[in-house]
Each structure stands twice: as C-alpha cells, then as structure tokens.
Amino acid sequence: MAGLVVAPQVLAAEEGVKVLRQGGNAADAAVTAALVQGVIDPQMCGLGGFGVALIYEAHSKRIECLAFHARAGSKATATMWADRVLREAPDGFGFFLRDAVNDVGAASVGVPGTVAGLHALLERYGTWTWAQVLEPAIRIASEGFVVSAELARSWKARERYPERPSLLQRLQLSPEAHRLFLKPNGAPYDAGETLRNPDLARTLQTLADQGPKEFYSGSVAAAIIAELETHGGHITPTDLVNYRVRWHPPVRVPYRGYEVVSAPLPAGGVTVAQVLRLLEGFDLRRMGHNSPDYLFTVAQAFKAAFTAKVHHHGDPEFVAVPVDDLLSEAWAAQWRARIAAGEVLSVPRWGSHDPHGTTHLTVIDADGNIVALTHTLGSSSGVIPRGTGFMLNNAMVGFHPLPGHPNSIAPGKARVSGMAPTFVLRDGEPVLVLGAPGGARIVSGIVQVLLNIVEFGMTPTEAVTAPRFDAQLHAIECHARIPSWVLDKVQRRGQPCVKLPQSYGGIASVQVAQYRDGRWVGASDPAGGGAAFSPD
Known part of the structure; x- marks a missing residue:
C-alpha cells in the first residue's frame, strides 16, 4: 500500500x-x-x-x-x-x-x-x-x-x-x-x-x-x-x-452500508453526520446528480442541520448539547417528512461568524x-x-457576542467551528478521507464530495471538480456551472436560488483521498491550488 x-x-x-x-x-x-x-x-x-x-x-x-x-x-x-x-x-x-x-x-x-x-x-x-x-x-x-x-x-x-x-x-x-x-x-x-x-x-x-x-x-x-x-x-x-x-472519541453515523466518522463538537462533524442521517432516507441516485430534485433535497437537509447548529451547538464542556437526539432516526425522520412534503426551510440567523x-x-x-x-x-x-x-x-x-446562547463567550471556552475531518469506513477500515478549509461552508463541501463518490461513483478528481452549492440561510447559492434551467425548476418550488460568479471555489476547498483498486488515490480542489502526491 x-x-x-x-x-x-x-x-x-x-x-x-x-x-x-x-x-x-x-x-x-x-x-x-x-x-x-x-x-x-x-x-x-x-x-x-x-x-x-x-x-x-x-x-x-x-x-x-x-x-x-x-x-x-x-x-x-x-x-x-x-x-x-x-x-x-x-x-x-x-x-x-x-x-x-x-x-x-x-x-x-x-x-x-x-x-x-x-x-x-x-x-x-x-x-x-x-x-x-x-x-x-x-x-x-x-x-x-x-x-x-x-x-x-x-x-x-x-x-x-x-x-x-x-x-x-x-x-x-x-x-x-x-x-x-x-x-x-x-x-x-x-x-x-x-x-x-x-x-x-x-x-x-x-x-x-x-x-x-x-x-x-x-x-x-x-x-x-x-x-x-x-x-x-x-x-x-x-x-x-x-x-x-x-x-475525544469521534462522531459516528451509518450511511448506505458505510460508517461515517468525524470530529465531535465544538468542531463540525455532528453537522456532517446529521445531514447524512437525514439524506439516507432519500433515493439520491434516482434523482440524479445536481438535478432539480437533488438540489432541493440536499439543500433542505443542509438547512435542517444548520438550524440544529444554531439552536444547540456549543462547547460540550460548558453547555449540554443533545448530540444523541440530534443524530437519532427520530430527528432525521421529522425533518425528512417536511422536506418530502416540499417545505422550503430557512435557517435562523447564526449570531456568530465562522471565518x-x-x-x-x-x-x-x-x-x-x-x-x-x-x-x-x-x-x-x-x-x-x-x-x-x-x-x-x-x-x-x-462566539456569539451576547449572553444566553450555547455559543456565548465564557473563560476557557472553545467556540463552535465548521472544521470536520471525516473518514468513511467499510468493514471498520477507512476507504475515504475528506477534509477542507472553508469556514461554515466546510460541511456543505465535504458532504457533496462524499455523496459524489458514494452515491454517484465519481473518482476523487471528478468529485472535487463537480459544481457545488450551499444553503446556509434561505436561498441556495450555486456555482456558475450549475445550469440556469435547473435553478429555474428549483425556484418554481418556492426555493430561491442565487448563481455565484465563480465556477469553482467559495464552497470549501475539499481535499479527498479514496482507497481504489488496492491503492490510495487523492485529489485537491482545483480552486485551492493544491496537490495530491504519492511517495512512489
């Protein structure tokens, strides 16, 4: 190897x-x-x-x-x-x-x-x-x-x-x-x-x-x-x-026969896990990659998980965070039903900035x-x-600059972040490793690249270069390479969409490694100017 x-x-x-x-x-x-x-x-x-x-x-x-x-x-x-x-x-x-x-x-x-x-x-x-x-x-x-x-x-x-x-x-x-x-x-x-x-x-x-x-x-x-x-x-x-x-022990959640493992609070792995827990109840492959149904569904899943982040996430050494409830099937089923019914979700305003x-x-x-x-x-x-x-x-x-919030300031406290280094395991061994810079958009980037590989069979290079989108508040913000006619169909469902000026970048700079055909292969998001090198 x-x-x-x-x-x-x-x-x-x-x-x-x-x-x-x-x-x-x-x-x-x-x-x-x-x-x-x-x-x-x-x-x-x-x-x-x-x-x-x-x-x-x-x-x-x-x-x-x-x-x-x-x-x-x-x-x-x-x-x-x-x-x-x-x-x-x-x-x-x-x-x-x-x-x-x-x-x-x-x-x-x-x-x-x-x-x-x-x-x-x-x-x-x-x-x-x-x-x-x-x-x-x-x-x-x-x-x-x-x-x-x-x-x-x-x-x-x-x-x-x-x-x-x-x-x-x-x-x-x-x-x-x-x-x-x-x-x-x-x-x-x-x-x-x-x-x-x-x-x-x-x-x-x-x-x-x-x-x-x-x-x-x-x-x-x-x-x-x-x-x-x-x-x-x-x-x-x-x-x-x-x-x-x-x-700490990591956060763990099943997905499509794999186990996804990520960084616990106050890092962003719980949010990654919530999105995947929710999406496992939808047939994303049937929808098709970046189709109108796919954009609508995945974006609402992002917004459901980010809503939980706003209401609950903080440093567990200082606040009680109901992580088990947030990762439960009951939580996912509740939000899944709302999304399946066509509800357009909105995320409450964050109150804290994730640079x-x-x-x-x-x-x-x-x-x-x-x-x-x-x-x-x-x-x-x-x-x-x-x-x-x-x-x-x-x-x-x-941090939230006002008192009374799970992410409010306290001496010795850590603020919530989006950092989410993530492993995907098969039979207990990693077959996919993901991580990214990108502040609050790290989660959106990591989840989409993971789905590109697990759901749609893309190679690492294909997965990091495919156009992405983000949904942090109400509108979906999309790379310019997602066609306007796709966004038009999403908007007819009452979901606003905004086409970003950039074709690459701006939605995390995902770095990925996958175990394929007996060896590890990797790719670095082309917007970031990085590289994947093997010592061979």
Whole structure:
C-alpha cells in the first residue's frame, strides 16, 4: 500500500511526501506539512492558530480525535461586547461590532492550540523528533518561498461587507505584519515573488531547541502576553501555561452500508453526520446528480442541520448539547417528512461568524495509518507579537457576542467551528478521507464530495471538480456551472436560488483521498491550488 499526501498547498504536500520517503509515518509527515503550511499560508494557519485532527491507527484500528481548539482568555466574559453590537451581518453570519473588536486586534485572540496540538500528535503517534519535523519549516521561512497565485489573490480580495476587514487590511493593522508581509510601498507581494520570514525562522528554531513549552511559558509566551496586554487582550500568562489539548472519541453515523466518522463538537462533524442521517432516507441516485430534485433535497437537509447548529451547538464542556437526539432516526425522520412534503426551510440567523481562513491536510502512510488535520487562524487577528514572525488567531469572532446562547463567550471556552475531518469506513477500515478549509461552508463541501463518490461513483478528481452549492440561510447559492434551467425548476418550488460568479471555489476547498483498486488515490480542489502526491 503506497502512501499519500493531499493539501491545498503544493509545497506543503511535497514536504510531507519527503517525510514518508525518508521513513517517517503519517503523524510525522502531517506535523511537518502543517508547520510548512504555517509558513507559506501565513493568514490561514500557523503557530498562533488552532484546529482538530482525526487519526486512524492501522494496527489497532483505533480512531480518535485530537482537539486543539483556541479558548477564550480568563478575562473574557459573556457580556463584554453586549454594548458594542452594531448590527447583524446581512448574510446572517455573525454580528458587526464597533471597531470590529471581536474580529481584529488583541481582544479577538483566543489561547492558541496549534503548537500543543501538533506536539501531542507527534508524541502519541509519531516516530520523528520535534526538531526533525520543524526543520523544513525553519528552512523555508529562512530561505523564503515563492508566493502562490492563490495567496496573492487572497491578499487582493475584497470582503462582502465593509465592516469585515479584508486580509490585506488585517496586514495593515500591525507594524510587524506590515514589515514582514508587505513591500516597502505597502503593497502585498505578487505571485511569483519570494517572501522570507527570518523572524518566524528564529521562533521555529527556538521551539526546536527548547520544545513546545517555550511557546506557552517561555520567551515566545512572554512576547505574546506583552503584545496582548498592551492592546487590551483577554489572555493571561496562566491561560497559556494551563492550555491543554483534548482527546475525544469521534462522531459516528451509518450511511448506505458505510460508517461515517468525524470530529465531535465544538468542531463540525455532528453537522456532517446529521445531514447524512437525514439524506439516507432519500433515493439520491434516482434523482440524479445536481438535478432539480437533488438540489432541493440536499439543500433542505443542509438547512435542517444548520438550524440544529444554531439552536444547540456549543462547547460540550460548558453547555449540554443533545448530540444523541440530534443524530437519532427520530430527528432525521421529522425533518425528512417536511422536506418530502416540499417545505422550503430557512435557517435562523447564526449570531456568530465562522471565518473562511483555514487549511487542511491528509496523510496516509504505507502501513495504512491516517491523519486528517484541519487547522486555522480563523481569518487572522492582524496581531503579530513583536519579533516572532507569526500571526495570532481571531477565534473570538466565532462566539456569539451576547449572553444566553450555547455559543456565548465564557473563560476557557472553545467556540463552535465548521472544521470536520471525516473518514468513511467499510468493514471498520477507512476507504475515504475528506477534509477542507472553508469556514461554515466546510460541511456543505465535504458532504457533496462524499455523496459524489458514494452515491454517484465519481473518482476523487471528478468529485472535487463537480459544481457545488450551499444553503446556509434561505436561498441556495450555486456555482456558475450549475445550469440556469435547473435553478429555474428549483425556484418554481418556492426555493430561491442565487448563481455565484465563480465556477469553482467559495464552497470549501475539499481535499479527498479514496482507497481504489488496492491503492490510495487523492485529489485537491482545483480552486485551492493544491496537490495530491504519492511517495512512489
């Protein structure tokens, strides 16, 4: 069995494959590639971020979830932003607050989990040393990397609403970010230009020499606290020292003779499982891929699951979430009957924003061990602790800014996210691995690619390139390649449809690996600029 690495960044996938070729296992390669992603995609992920990983250990067939979510600082409270709310976002995703205090700046930062998470993954499942897995990231940060077309494009993209700072505006907020990631004239780097980050190289070398504790209680921690305390952050030195990862059993749900396994709350696997539980009662193959009936039915299933997310989802350490009820046949049957009767559903407004700045990677080694890892900075806070070279997350934007909601702020609490690394098992062994960046749209992307393969027999490449749609509120938003006459038929049923300007992208960047004909094959969403490489 040959291995495989799939990632939205070619260089990260290449470095992961090098580890497999040098005898490292899936955990070694995943940690190495994730650290490289933090260098070459500096506003999507990095040392200041957080995430979740789903791990399959081949010899024991054990599957567990490693959660390294960011957590609210001990000085944060549920009411601290109640008087700053300006309005709900017109798209339903979150609130706009005065001075965007939940979205950018020191107050938007949650306690980072990525360093602790990657080290925990390596310690439990890896064979390489911490210093070994850091070496490629150190080298690339020091020598520089060629800015990809996708990264350059992200720096020039505009947000939908002026109250949400763009990625470029986030860079412009911090003198450190301006110095490291912008040219002397203030312009972002263009595709094909080389970007070096010697500050990050030094930080990574310090972590290699001193270990991950340096991030949480040493010189790196001191730099983080100095930056946050100066500008009104909610994180204390004790918050960093006390940060711990969590190991959880995954969410499991049957589907068409397979078992689907995903990341539990506060990640997005419960929502993936709910959609599939509901859809198993419909004959999707008979409907036909992206037919009017298929679009209508799958979109309503999304809206049913997202409604449950709005009403119930939060950090299970802080709120009681009725997960068993939400995954029950009774829940699915109730919503299935409404959809079958032709009801057009609407999702209540979210009240919290799930940012789109995220990345993912999947690694499978020759022994069949698997790591599917999704990690993020949110959409980045714009804050870089002086001299460190890495940006901190803006995890706090993912909380509801008012008290009384399952996803309201509390000290030490993790916000709900859409991250959902997912396995599909046959006879107890993975045959399909999926994951994606894409914020709240991760679920929509993963479910559709899964259905493309399981229901319609597509190859991984066909599955990630087929046009997709999303339904988060009331209207269905569709890739431009879904024909207008299909949308017209859906709209005659009372379901509004909106054709997006893009033919690819915007609805998660799905990374997929499938076990086919005795070997693993993979594909990276073409909109993301990534790759799937085998060490053969």
